[in-house]
Amino acid sequence: MMHNLKLITALFFVLLLNVSAQTSDTDEVSVLTEFQNTNGSQNRFEVFFNSVNRYNINSAYDWLDTVKVYLSNAQKTSDTTAIALYKIMETQLYNDLGEYDKSVALAMELYGQKDDLQNSARKRVLDVLDDNYSNLQLYDKQIEIRKQKRELGYTDNVAFYDIYSNLGLHRKARNQYIMEVKPTIADNDSYGLAKYHSKVGNYLRLDNSAPTALSELKKAKAYLDVFINDISKEKTEEQLFESELLKAEIEGNIGKCHVLLSQYEEAIPLLENSIEILNSSSNKMHKGEIIDNTLNLADANIQLERYRDAKRSLDIDFENISMLQSIKRNSLLAAYYDKIENFRSAATYYKRNERIKDSLAVKQSSIIKQQLVTIVANEDLENSQRLIDEQKRINELARSEMKAKDERINLVFISLIFTLLGFAGLVYAYLKSIKNQRLIAEQKHIIENALVEKDSLLKEIHHRVKNNLQMVSSLLSLQTKNTRSKSAIEALEEGKSRVKAMALIHQKLYQNDDLSVIEMQGYIESLINSVQSVYKKGGHNISITIDAEGTELDIDRAIPFGLILNELVSNSFKYAFPENDENGKIYIHLRKNGEQGYFEYTDNGVGLPDDADERAHSSMGIRLMNRLVNQLQSKLNIDKASEGVRFWFNFS
Incomplete structure (x- = not known):
């Protein structure tokens, strides 16, 4: 019954999108037509960046051709303001098309003239540079752009959690995300809480903590349902559209958790529904989600021996597929051909993966490690400088207060020296008490920091022990594949199961706040x-x-x-x-x-x-x-x- 209800909901949403698209074709003009009918480069700039979906009818290539015509006209009239605005739009279009090198080159040329740009235009240039460097995996340069955003007042803090996640440090990304974002969300902001729990759940999923991730993602879905069903708050068409996309994203991640937990029947309808709805989005992030969901859908169908459905998903020609996604797709194709006993084709895809992995190790490993060192150093430097500045401010305030207090004490002492000599001992005891309290507070602070550091080290130790035990389990799995003796395979499987039991202990410990018990x-x-x-x-x-x-x-x-x-x-x-x-x-x-x-x-x-x-x-x-x-x-x-x-x- 629940499956049928979800299917009806998905069909209704697709029908609604089709009706909306037909209405746009007949009664409303496309965003590109609205752009062409708007006068002035500044107004066109606003239409371009403020549209909910600028590619509702026309593709990015149609947009690029149109913008280049306007740019050529502006260059003929030497309209420097219009030239800059159209070039910013051109930069964003190359970014949307996945031509990140071209986009970076244009953006850097524009940023060299940043003093001549308006505030909104300068922010757009920094935003597109930020996204380009992320896609090109140039995370150290991405950090520099974010620091400039903060210096120019576009953001209060430099966020690192998405960069940590891109580098595979999903647990660190989650911890920083919780620390920075959770305090900014109001208790009654159901949509904000949905996005928050969705992000935390996804970081947990990427960190292979599928059961805990599932709990967070279900919370996100519950908060989103509250937001959607709240009739007391009027919602715009854009808000409803974004809510449906967020819901599809959450359901896709829930489906991927079910695949990790080998719950394939539960995963398939969620992944299919998510793919169908996310296909209506022009957001590049959602395109990557669609690829991940499709690969997980193929994985589930292979495990359930639905080979035709699995092959249909694997035969899709994806654009801008990442290296890791290519590796997973090749692994699934190899598994598919193994299942249907086409071992020659399976071997071909295994070899492709080996070549990709070798290339990835040679070309990217050292670069990414170097960037990681740079990023961590930057973060530590930023945090240290912030703490130093804050400590200076506190010390200045304390000195001012102490100076004022000393002046008051001296004034009272001079005026009442002959009548209040008896209070001199009390003043001395008071000052000594303050000093003792300050010493006690400093010792307490040192002890608390030591305890925090100890907990962090213990968690890291348990995490590393868990990883080492998992490596032992993986080695046993490899040995199993190379062993033909049934009794030896059974013994290896039993050994692997015992190692997993011990690894699970250490995993539970480093995930707990209390490291002493499980x-x-x-x-x-x-x-x-x-x-x-x-x-x-x-x-x-x-x-x-x-x-x-x-x-x-x-x-x-x-x-x-x-x-x-x-x-x-x-x-x-x-x-x-x-x-x-x-x-x-x-x-x-x-x-x-x-x-x-x-x-x-x-x-x-x-x-x-x-x-x-x-x-x-x-x-x-x-x-x-x-x-x-x-x-x-x-x-x-x-x-x-x-x-x-x-x-x-x-x-x-």
Whole structure:
């Protein structure tokens, strides 16, 4: 029912766009026609940059031809103001067409004459330079442009979060975005909150934190629905159009999260709807979103063995596709040809990716690293200078206050020296108290900074440990692909699953505000999702109940516990339901009250074999669990039932 409602909504929106386009063709003139019917270069400049969608009917090439005619006429009459305005429009058109080098050359020529430009024109030149340098990955130059924007009063702060994201530092981008943008959004600004949570969710998705990203993106969608359905506030046509585009962007990112979580059926309708609506936008950012959504749609269809639908998406001839998108497209084409057993074509696309990656490593790696150093240095310098200036201001204010206070004290002392000698000791004690308080405050500030630095270092350590464990998991995956022995493959997969369980502990730690404990309900859910991704053909119909809400464990207990649970769930998925897992049930219970804890795991599968006690001495899984339970200073208990099995133990 929900799917049908979304489909009807999408069809209604497309119909509305078609009706609007037909109305524009019959009753309204295109933006280009309005531009041509407007008198004066300044007025045409306003029409060009203030239109909601200047390419509603005419393409950027049509615009470029028209602007060049006006520019030629202005040059013939030596109208310097008009020449500058038309050149700025020409610069923006080359940017929209993806010809960034031409756009940069024109913009730099114009910026050399910035003193002759009006304020609005100068800002447009800086904006297009900013966008050009971003697309050309010249982030150090982009920073310089943003600093000039701040110096000219176009912005209060230099924003770095989008540049960090472009360099792959999505977690740092998210943290800076939250710090700079969250305080500027009012609690009743539902549209602003929708954009905020959408951006945070997308940074989390890019940082491979799909479950957390999904939560943020659903918040964004909820806030956007409030904005759209709020009939008390009148909305312009432009606001409604932008809202629909934002909704499509959010749904596309939700779909991509479902793909990351292997929830392909849920992802497909969201991605299809997002692609259809974003196609109505002329924003270059949305063109990149459309490519990402289409590639993820192809990925989902390949996983669901809908090869014809997947190939249709992969055969689209995209314009301005990025290097990373090309790599992903080649990987998907190779996977597609592997699935249909056309191994020669698959090998061709694998080789293409190797050549692209080699070229990328040689040509871009050192340049981007160098720019990253420059950007971080710039940011640190900016922040340090800001702190120094602020500290100077505070010190000056403190000195002024102290000077005024000293003058008042001296005046009182001189006038009452003969009658208030008894208060001299009190004045001395007061001044000493102020000094002590100042020393205490300084020590407190040093301690707080040290604690913050310690937390940051601990988080970084946990993050690096997680990354190293993921690298081990990847190496095991590569070894699996190069191994033909079934028993060896199973052993490698089990090892990979155990490594993932430990990596997940460190991931949860660096994502927590409190680095001393892990919230086990969320960790168990994530661990089960990880195990399910290993056993793709089983375990998805099993009903899993987790009763661990509010239970927290420190890392010394959480790591052995995670490995124990990994073994139990893996065994259930592999052996407990050999015939049919539709009625399969798993119950996980974990509680810790004070110093005492209790863990129980049951399933209703086929249970343990009759010779389980004899196998326990030779089974690596049972021996591993016994050793891990011993680390928790306890003993593993196993109860056999007519259906299933029960494992339990107490721990302190």
